[in-house]
Amino acid sequence: MLNLMEDESTDINLGRDSIKAIIMDTFGAGTESISVTMNWVMAELIRNPQVMKKLQEQIRSIAGSRSLIQEEDLTEMEYLKAVIKEALRLHPPGPLLVPRELIQDTTIKGYHIPCGALVQVNVWAIGRDPKIWDNPDDFRPERFLGSQVDYKGQDFELIPFGAGRRVCPGIGFAMPIVELAIANLLFKFDLSIEDSGKEEEMNMEEVFGLTMSKKTRLYAVATPHYAHA
Ligand code: HEM
Structure with missing residues (x-):
């Protein structure tokens, strides 16, 4: 520059x-968004141990005897991408995107929206809309396997990065970072909570702010996976 x-x-x-x-x-836009996403992915994995196990099996079989997952390994990790998509569907870090102001009068589905009105897009509600998603509150990454739906702004049912001209310009940077960090973490460690067996009771409440983070702290216990650690 x-x-x-x-x-x-x-x-x-x-x-x-x-x-x-x-x-x-x-x-500002590139730090908290990533940490919030990682926190939600980890919380959902701990709450859904069968998903974590399946993901670890895939990661460990692709990594083989190597000591670290590299960026080029990520292309093969279809289930990892599905897990992260599913976390972003349920917990979009920017639940209302960035506010827009109309520059001309518009009518959508019979609703008149005057020039100058502030418009917010409720991505959180779209991600949990039962008209779009089966059992929307369930964390089920399998729904994305073999599906063309992506978060790059073309599929309006999944827009955690927004869409159109103001779409997040950091997607191509953010996603490899999140994928690489989660893949390496799960490659080397099993994640759990101290209260083993009480995963289903974990508090998954959200708190609304600049980004939508978890209301209570996630105290995760990381146990080394000795075959590779
Ligand atoms: C998982 C991580 C991330 C998520 C979920 C995310 C999400 C978003 C969303 C929802 C918007 C607003 C888009 C709209 O209103 O249509 C946005 C804007 C933006 N993001 Fe991201 N973002 C992430 C990571 C990053 C990273 C890593 C960077 C930079 C390195 C970044 C840079 C930006 C910038 C500069 C804008 C403002 C663009 C503008 O002014 O039009 N983001 N992001």
Whole structure:
């Protein structure tokens, strides 16, 4: 960006203030969103031990005798991607995306929405809509296996990153990070809670803020998986 600022041959007009704003924006949008997503994925895996086991079997069979999962291994990890999609469906870190303001009068399904109105998209409700999803409150990654539905903004039933012009520009950066971290964590450790056997009673309440995080802390116990640790 500094090079661009100094480059007089382009007509991109980038000042120091813009550079600072872009960096702030990227840090702000790219840190908590990832940690919140990872926290929800871990909580759902602990609450659904059969899903965790199936995921670990896949990860461990793909990794074989290697000591670390690498980015190139991720393409094969179909179940891992389904697990993360399912966590983002139930717990979108940005449940109402970013507010929009209408720039012209619009009518949608008979509802008149005047120019200047603030519009929020309830991604949380879309992700749990029984008209779209079977047993929407269940954590069932299998629903995404063999399905074309993706979170890149083309399938409006799953838009945890938004859609259209203001879609999250960090998807391609965020997802490999989340996938790689979860894959390596589960490759090396079994996750559980201290109160083993009480997984179903785990508190999965959400708290609404800039991002939608878990209301209570997740105290996860990570036990090394000695075959690989
Ligand atoms: C799992 C992780 C993430 C999720 C769920 C997520 C989700 C979102 C959502 C919902 C929006 C608003 C989109 C809209 O209103 O249509 C957004 C915007 C944005 N995201 Fe992400 N994001 C994630 C990670 C990241 C990362 C890692 C970066 C950067 C490195 C990033 C950078 C941004 C920026 C800069 C915007 C604002 C774009 C604009 O001003 O139009 N995000 N993100």
